[in-house]
Each structure stands twice: as structure tokens, then as C-alpha cells.
Amino acid sequence: MQAPQVIQVNQQNFHEVIQSSATTPILFYFWAPMSQESEELLPHIQQLAQKYAGAVQLAMLNCQEEQTIAGQFGIQALPTIAMFVNGQPVDGLAGPQPLDAIEAMLTRHLPSQDERDAKQALQFVQDNQHAQALGLLQALSEEWQQRGDIKLAMADCFLESGQFEQAATLLSAIPLEYQDNYYTGLCAKLELHQNAANSPELQALEDSYAHNPQDAELANKLATSYHEVARDEEALQLLWSFLQKDLNALEGDLKKTFMDILSALGQGNPLASRYRRLLYSRLY
Structure with missing residues (x-):
């Protein structure tokens, strides 16, 4: 993992850096080559900034080269660390x-x-990167997963990945204050699937099979x-009812359909793993 980009503060960019803390907090690191402690701490400061990547920007001021700025801050010990938010210092530590x-x-x-993960996940959803978003959302703590906006985002991801039962469960538990246009759109998408999943054509095929269960x-x-x-x-269960008796049923077509569905579900899908x-138990 690469260290985050560090802003080297000088007379030319000093005010710009301070102003930028209005959008991203600035972790100011005051140091000097003559201070061994400040040099030794720098890699660890960079690692911490990397841990909070995107949430904080690391800025360094060489007090030996920029004595005027250091004097404006009243720096008396090295290293000195200061946190700037909205253009103002909000916290600090002086000395090692x-x-x-x-x-x-x-x-x-x-x-x-x-x-931070929730914010990133919600951005992924907006960018239609639902697989990446779902991984982050499912890793959130239980407390965060109970939030209405997080439930909506997870339901969106489940719908996009074809996990309709999970989406339906989440949408049925959305608090009233989150039942907005986004919620209505997700419900409409789920309803379209449910209608297709129980279409007259599919019901007719089910009736035909019910009368010819050996076909x-x-x-x-x-x-x-x-x-x-x-x-x-239901698809895998139906196919397996034939394959467990004869792996070459229908001249291998049933097995091909079975494998195609497993492949479509992917390696990490629990249902696919079970089947x-x-x-494998039948093969070996």
C-alpha cells in the first residue's frame, strides 16, 4: 500500500492548504531535519494518514526552511501535530x-x-458498482446495517444481483421516513420481478410438468x-431430482443446464456451493 500524497507547505501555498481543510481535514506535521524525533515519526504519521485515506490530508511544514510560518503558529517543540477543520485548528500535540x-x-x-465505508458504498451504488458496494455494506456493523439508508442501498444491490428474497426482506423493513422515491422505485423493480416470476407462461409450464413429472x-x-x-x-432442485439418479439424463442436457446455472451464480454463492x-459427491 502506497503512502498518501503529502502536501509540502510553504509561503506560496500556506493559505490555500488551510482553506482546503473546509472540505477535507488537514493533519499538519511540523518538523525539521535537525530534530531526529520528528524525522523518525514521519513514516508512522504517513501510515496513520493512509489508514484514514480520503478522510484526512497530510501536510508537512519544514520549520527550518519555513521559520516565518512556524513562528505564526508559535511552534516551540518538534515534532508538533495539529488538526485543522474548516480552516481552524481544533486539536494538537506538541513534542514526541x-x-x-x-x-x-x-x-x-x-x-x-x-x-467511511458506508459513504464509499453509497457512492458505489450511485456509480452502478453494486458488487463493490454490497461487499462494503455487508461488512458494516449491525448498528449501521439497521439504518434506513443502508437498508435501501443493500436492497438495491440485492436487486441488481438477482437476490430478490433478500431485497424483499429489507424493503419490508424500511422505516417510514425513508419510504421516498428511491424506495418506491426499488419496490417497483421488485414487483416487476415477482410478476415475471409468476407469469401465466411459467404457471402453464409448471402445470404441464405437474402432470408429467417424469418428463x-x-x-x-x-x-x-x-x-x-x-x-x-427451484431450478437446481428440479434438475438434481433427475441428476441424482442419472447424470446423463436427457443425453447430458440436464447436466449442462445444471452447470450453466451454477456458473451463472458464481463461486461464492452459497446455493451454488451446496449443489x-x-x-461432486455423485461424481466421486
């Missing part, structure tokens, strides 16, 4: 400090890991239709 004291200062003024070709068509509307568990184990 243990890392946990510096991190405690950052924690007081910067968003938590959950808050492998009909079972293959029904399983394919189930998969098309994300009813994958892969069943298939």
Missing part, C-alpha cells in the same frame, strides 16, 4: 508522542471506519425458465 495518542486525536475528529425435457425447460426469473433454488458438493 506515542502513536496511540496521535490516533486518538484523529479518532476524535474523523469519521469512523463504518462511516426430463419438460423439467429442463421449467428449470431454465426458473433460472431466467432468478428462481434458481456443487452434491454433484
Whole structure:
């Protein structure tokens, strides 16, 4: 992991750097080559800034070269660390400090890991990067996952990945104050799926199979239709009822449909993993 970009503060950019703390907090590090302690601490400061990447900007001032600015700050000990937010100093530490004291200062003024991850996830959703967003959302603490905006974002991700049951569960538990246009749109998307999943055509195919439960070709068509509307568990269960007796049923077409569905679900899908184990147990 690369160290974050460091702003080298001087007379030309000093005021600009201070003003930039209105959008991103600035961690000011006052040091000098003549101070061994300040040089030794610098790599650790950079590591801390990397840990809070995106939430804080690291700025360094060489007090030996920029004595005027150092004097304006009244720097009397090296290293000195100062936190700037909205153009104002809000906290600081003077002299050599243990890392946990510096991190405690950052924690007081910067968003938590959950808050940063949630913000990143919500941006991913806006950018239609739902897979990346879902990973971050599912890693949030239980407290954060109970928030209405997080539930909506997770429901959105589940809909995009075809996990409709999980989406329905979340949408049924959205607090009233979050039932806005975004919520209405997600509900409409879920309803479209539910209507397709129980279409007259699919029901007719189910009726035909119910009257001909030994018809492998009909079972293959029904399983394919189930998969098309994300009813994958029913599709795999139906196919497996034939494959567990004969892996070459319908001249191998059932097995091909079975494997195609597993492939579409992906390696990390729990349902796919369960049926892969069943298939391997039958093969070996």
C-alpha cells in the first residue's frame, strides 16, 4: 500500500492548504531535519494518514526552511501535530508522542471506519458498482446495517444481483421516513420481478410438468425458465431430482443446464456451493 500524497507547505501555498481543510481535514506535521524525533515519526504519521485515506490530508511544514510560518503558529517543540477543520485548528500535540495518542486525536475528529465505508458504498451504488458496494455494506456493523439508508442501498444491490428474497426482506423493513422515491422505485423493480416470476407462461409450464413429472425435457425447460426469473433454488432442485439418479439424463442436457446455472451464480454463492458438493459427491 502506497503512502498518501503529502502536501509540502510553504509561503506560496500556506493559505490555500488551510482553506482546503473546509472540505477535507488537514493533519499538519511540523518538523525539521535537525530534530531526529520528528524525522523518525514521519513514516508512522504517513501510515496513520493512509489508514484514514480520503478522510484526512497530510501536510508537512519544514520549520527550518519555513521559520516565518512556524513562528505564526508559535511552534516551540518538534515534532508538533495539529488538526485543522474548516480552516481552524481544533486539536494538537506538541513534542514526541506515542502513536496511540496521535490516533486518538484523529479518532476524535474523523469519521469512523463504518462511516467511511458506508459513504464509499453509497457512492458505489450511485456509480452502478453494486458488487463493490454490497461487499462494503455487508461488512458494516449491525448498528449501521439497521439504518434506513443502508437498508435501501443493500436492497438495491440485492436487486441488481438477482437476490430478490433478500431485497424483499429489507424493503419490508424500511422505516417510514425513508419510504421516498428511491424506495418506491426499488419496490417497483421488485414487483416487476415477482410478476415475471409468476407469469401465466411459467404457471402453464409448471402445470404441464405437474402432470408429467417424469418428463426430463419438460423439467429442463421449467428449470431454465426458473433460472431466467432468478428462481434458481427451484431450478437446481428440479434438475438434481433427475441428476441424482442419472447424470446423463436427457443425453447430458440436464447436466449442462445444471452447470450453466451454477456458473451463472458464481463461486461464492452459497446455493451454488451446496449443489456443487452434491454433484461432486455423485461424481466421486
